Amino acid sequence: DAGVIQSPRHEVTEMGQEVTLxxxxxxxxxxxxxxxxxxxxxxxxxxxxxxxxxxxDSGMPEDRFSAKMPNASFSTLKIQPSEPxxxxxxxxASSLFVESNYGYTFGSGTRLTVV
Amino acid sequence: KNEVxxxxxxxxxxxxEFITINxxxxxxxxxxHWLQQHPGGGIVSLFMLSSGKKKHGRLIATINIQxxxxxxHITASHPxxxxxxxxAAQLxxxxxxxxxxxxxxTINP
Numbered sequence: 001d002a003g004v005i006q007s008p009r010h011e012v013t014e015m016g017q018e019v020t021l022x023x024x025x026x027x028x029x030x031x032x033x034x035x036x037x038x039x040x041x042x043x044x045x046x047x048x049x050x051x052x053x054x055x056x057d058s059g060m061p062e063d064r065f066s067a068k069m070p071n072a073s074f075s076t077l078k079i080q081p082s083e084p085x086x087x088x089x090x091x092x093a094s095s096l097f098v099e100s101n102y103g104y105t106f107g108s109g110t111r112l113t114v115v
Numbered sequence: 116k117n118e119v120x121x122x123x124x125x126x127x128x129x130x131x132e133f134i135t136i137n138x139x140x141x142x143x144x145x146x147x148h149w150l151q152q153h154p155g156g157g158i159v160s161l162f163m164l165s166s167g168k169k170k171h172g173r174l175i176a177t178i179n180i181q182x183x184x185x186x187x188h189i190t191a192s193h194p195x196x197x198x199x200x201x202x203a204a205q206l207x208x209x210x211x212x213x214x215x216x217x218x219x220x221t222i223n224p
Contacts, residue, residue: 031210033210033212042201042214042215042216042217043201043203043212043214044214045211045212045213048210048211050210055210056209056211091157091158093158095210097210103148103160103163104148104160104163104212105160106150106157106158106159106160107157108156108157109157109158
């Protein structure tokens with residue numbers, strides 16, 4: 001398996017533009033997570049899905065952020081409109097949630113810069 | 116106070132030294148994760164443990180559930196071990212991870 005695949009690796013955009021980050025989880029994994037990492041706040045969970053259903057989106061900063069998982073092999077995180085404070089590295093991770101026996105596999109991240 | 120606290124925040128050592136990174140948490144957990152992140156790189160899951168001790172090569176992770184404390188040890192440290200090590204608590208009854216701030220480890224040759 002190629003692991004968790006994120007695209008793009010780097011994104012530079014102007015304030016106000018829409019940004020879409022993409023993630024392909026590991027085949028067979030049933031949970032998918034979006035995390036954001038900044039120098040100030042470290043790693044934070046934004047949202048996670050079980051079997052394509054959003055379970056906890058309490059970490060989504062505001063209505064400008066939205067995430068979808070239309071099927072088991074694809075998820076998107078959209079920011080519209082983007083702001084400079086959204087600049088961060090966004091990680092996607094997936095796991096196989098079997099009771100008390102699961103680990104996480106992280107993607108390589110998308111480094112987003114909003115200017 | 117953060118729910119997951121790591122110490123030290125920064126650690127510099129010489130090659131070959133025994134390294135210990137500590138993690139304390141204040142929440143109920145189902146598991147404790149140790150992650151590694153190299154500069155500019157992705158995140159790798161090193162260990163997931165809910166009791167006792169796990170070993171992988173030169174890395175050892177221990178957890179004391181009663182004391183809500185975990186440690187990550189590196190034996191015979193090497194410059195390639197230089198990275199940020201992150202402790203994350205898997206909340207009880209959920210899949211959500213709560214992260215420590217990370218420990219930046221630098222091993223000098």
